[in-house]
Amino acid sequence: MTKEVKIGLIGIAALAMLIYGINYLKGINMFQSANYYYVEYTNINGLAGSSPVFANGFKVGTVRSINYNYKKPGHVTVEVEVDKEMRIPKGSKGELVTEMLGTVKMNLLLNDKTNEFFQPGDTLPGITNNGLMGVAEEKLVPQVEQLLPKMDSILQSLNKLLADPALTATIHNAERLTANLDVTTRQLNSLMNNELPQITGRLVTITDNFSVISENLKGIDYASTFSKVDSTLYNVQLLTEKLTRKDNTIGLLFNDPTFYQNLSTTTANAASLLEDLKAHPKRYVHFSLFGKKDK
Known part of the structure; x- marks a missing residue:
């Protein structure tokens, strides 16, 4: 067998293997x-x-x-x-x-x-x-086509909203609010860590003081105290009644106008006498080393 025949047979075998491989990849079994x-x-x-x-x-x-x-x-x-x-x-x-x-x-x-x-x-x-794709094409596509104008309107409104300066200002305000909240949170943490224990200690002291006061109040004889208060009020009532009656000196002083007028007159006469005594002392007092002289 010549070299040319061998080369030809090898080429034919390679071509057959190529054809078989291509068909095999396509799922075609040439020997079945x-x-x-x-x-x-x-x-x-x-x-x-x-x-x-x-x-x-x-x-x-x-x-x-x-x-x-x-x-x-x-x-x-x-x-x-x-x-x-x-x-x-x-x-x-x-x-x-x-x-x-x-x-x-x-x-x-x-x-x-x-x-x-x-x-x-x-x-x-x-x-x-058409399967699921066909159902989607038949039912979903028309609905999507109806939604497209609405989506376009929504996108336009969204673009206007995003371009509105008020939105930027709102975002800045939200940022400032967040910063303020952060500061407030730190202050609250500081208060909880530093001030709250002191306040709690003071509250405990106040509670203890209230407990002592409560114990002291428990030792008071309220019945005796209120009895004394009632007795004092009764005496005040008796005094008030005497002041309003005329059967006693103090009552006469407050209620009898004649007694008051006489007392006022006597006081006025005494005052006048004192004034005259100061003005003419010789009328009332005589001093003589050689005896009394006839006036």
């Missing part, structure tokens, strides 16, 4: 027997070649190719390769499901109510199921 079916859609929703084909959640095949059906405009034919043992009952459908991340897979919805089966090469009807 398979049946081919066709599924017809009006919209494949982004289905790609080599996508898996499932039946009852189990992978049974692979999308082999996707071709536009020029004989039936508006239709796309998908060729699927399924396991040789897989038999598809008539009435089954190929459903395209759009997953959350946007990938599309094919589910074979098998009709288990018949014993008739499609033959390899037959065409199955296809349907689409």
Whole structure:
């Protein structure tokens, strides 16, 4: 065998291995027997070649190719390769499901109510199921579109609010208030740590003093004290009554006008006599060393 033949065989083997590797990566097993079916859609929703084909959640095949059906405009034919043992009952459908991340897979919805089966090469009807993404597109997108003008209005109002100088002033006031609260907190901590023990000690002293006073008050004979007070008040009452009656000297002094007038007259005469005595002492007192003289 010449060197050129060896190189050719090595190239053919490398090409075959490359083709096998590419198909293996696509999920196509070239050494496994398979049946081919066709599924017809009006919209494949982004289905790609080599996508898996499932039946009852189990992978049974692979999308082999996707071709536009020029004989039936508006239709796309998908060729699927399924396991040789897989038999598809008539009435089954190929459903395209759009997953959350946007990938599309094919589910074979098998009709288990018949014993008739499609033959390899037959065409199955296809349907689409937009899944959660479709529901979101159908229901959420219109709502989002309705909310967009409101969101725009809210953003404009928010921009006006943020641009308002009053907001900046409010923030500064809040900062000052926070600083004042911090100072107040430190002062309260200082008071709690330094002044409060002294105040507590003074309160304890005052409490002790009140206790001593309370003990002293307990030793007072309130009954005897109030009895003496009552006796004193009674004597005051008797004195008051005597002062208002005329059967005693003090009562006459306060209540008899005649006695008062006589006393006033006597006082006035005594005063006049004293004045005359001061003015004419010789009328009342005579002193003589040689005896009394006739006037």
